[in-house]
Amino acid sequence: MTLLVEAQHICVQYNDHTAVNDVSLSINKGEIVTLIGPNGAGKTTLVRAILGLAPISSGLLTKKPALSIGYMPQKLQIDSTLPVTVNRFLALASRHGSNIEDALALVGIAHLSKKPIQAISGGELQRVLLARAILRQPELLVLDEPAQGVDITGQTELYALIKQIRDQLGCGVLMISHDLHLVMAATDNVICLNQHVCCSGHPETVSNDPAYQELFGRTGAEQIAVYHHHHNHEHTIDGEVVACKHDHDIPSNNPKESN
Numbered sequence: 001m002t003l004l005v006e007a008q009h010i011c012v013q014y015n016d017h018t019a020v021n022d023v024s025l026s027i028n029k030g031e032i033v034t035l036i037g038p039n040g041a042g043k044t045t046l047v048r049a050i051l052g053l054a055p056i057s058s059g060l061l062t063k064k065p066a067l068s069i070g071y072m073p074q075k076l077q078i079d080s081t082l083p084v085t086v087n088r089f090l091a092l093a094s095r096h097g098s099n100i101e102d103a104l105a106l107v108g109i110a111h112l113s114k115k116p117i118q119a120i121s122g123g124e125l126q127r128v129l130l131a132r133a134i135l136r137q138p139e140l141l142v143l144d145e146p147a148q149g150v151d152i153t154g155q156t157e158l159y160a161l162i163k164q165i166r167d168q169l170g171c172g173v174l175m176i177s178h179d180l181h182l183v184m185a186a187t188d189n190v191i192c193l194n195q196h197v198c199c200s201g202h203p204e205t206v207s208n209d210p211a212y213q214e215l216f217g218r219t220g221a222e223q224i225a226v227y228h229h230h231h232n233h234e235h236t237i238d239g240e241v242v243a244c245k246h247d248h249d250i251p252s253n254n255p256k257e258s259n
């Protein structure tokens with residue numbers, strides 16, 4: 001097991017506000033670690049501290065020497081007046097030798113390479129940003145709410161894709177999500193954060209933890225209970241319905257859905 005990142009009792013202080021309080025975690029090669037927590041819980045701050053972008057006021061952060069990191073930020077402003085294709089957008093972030101075509105194929109949008117970036121959907125943009133984060137084949141992939149602005153079906157597919165990327169690249173993944181019930185099939189370890197670590201562990205364990213239920217209510221846990229259901233069709237990333245090649249379970253957050 002290769003340790004990529006280890007945080008020991010780290011704190012981040014903004015003036016008189018403690019955004020991250022005494023947090024310890026580790027991320028190993030090939031492991032997906034998900035941070036969940038309410039708005040303002042310090043998730044982005046913790047990720048930024050791990051990336052070296054937010055000041056650590058106390059505690060110890062250790063990283064594997066020369067660790068390569070691919071980062072997908074929460075927000076990215078793209079100038080709507082600047083005509084740039086998906087390919088060109090990725091070329092701006094690419095180093096000599098990185099293969100844009102491979103990255104686009106891996107995230108399932110090879111067909112969009114010549115499309116203007118302003119003309120793609122929200123779900124497609126998230127995949128472009130994911131392609132950008134994996135261009136340099138990082139050892140650690142850091143994703144800040146990768147599924148934001150994507151509908152429920154698209155989110156499920158995106159999390160499955162992240163798992164597939166982990167398998168293919170063998171990288172570690174640290175990601176932020178608001179939806180444990182959607183992300184739980186695609187994560188090894190969940191850390192429930194509210195400035196400090198409220199609870200952590202395997203997703204099923206966290207969903208039953210009183211600290212998690214206090215933060216998110218029982219609804220989340222009840223939705224997890226109906227996480228597996230029969231679904232007789234799939235969707236493309238454009239939302240189009242296609243028949244399943246093989247019947248299988250697709251997660252849903254709608255307890256009433258039964259098809």
Ligand SMILES: Nc1ncnc2c1ncn2[C@@H]1O[C@H](COP(=O)(O)OP(=O)(O)OP(=O)(O)O)[C@@H](O)[C@H]1O
Nearest residue numbers: 014015017019037038039040041042043044045046
């Ligand atoms: N640069 C900064 N300067 C001062 N305070 C900050 C700064 N960045 C974040 N904060 C504060 O730290 C707290 C944690 O913010 P953070 O963005 O880490 O939370 P979050 O869990 O990622 O929230 P969300 O789910 O809304 O994205 C908030 O109260 C925020 O206002």
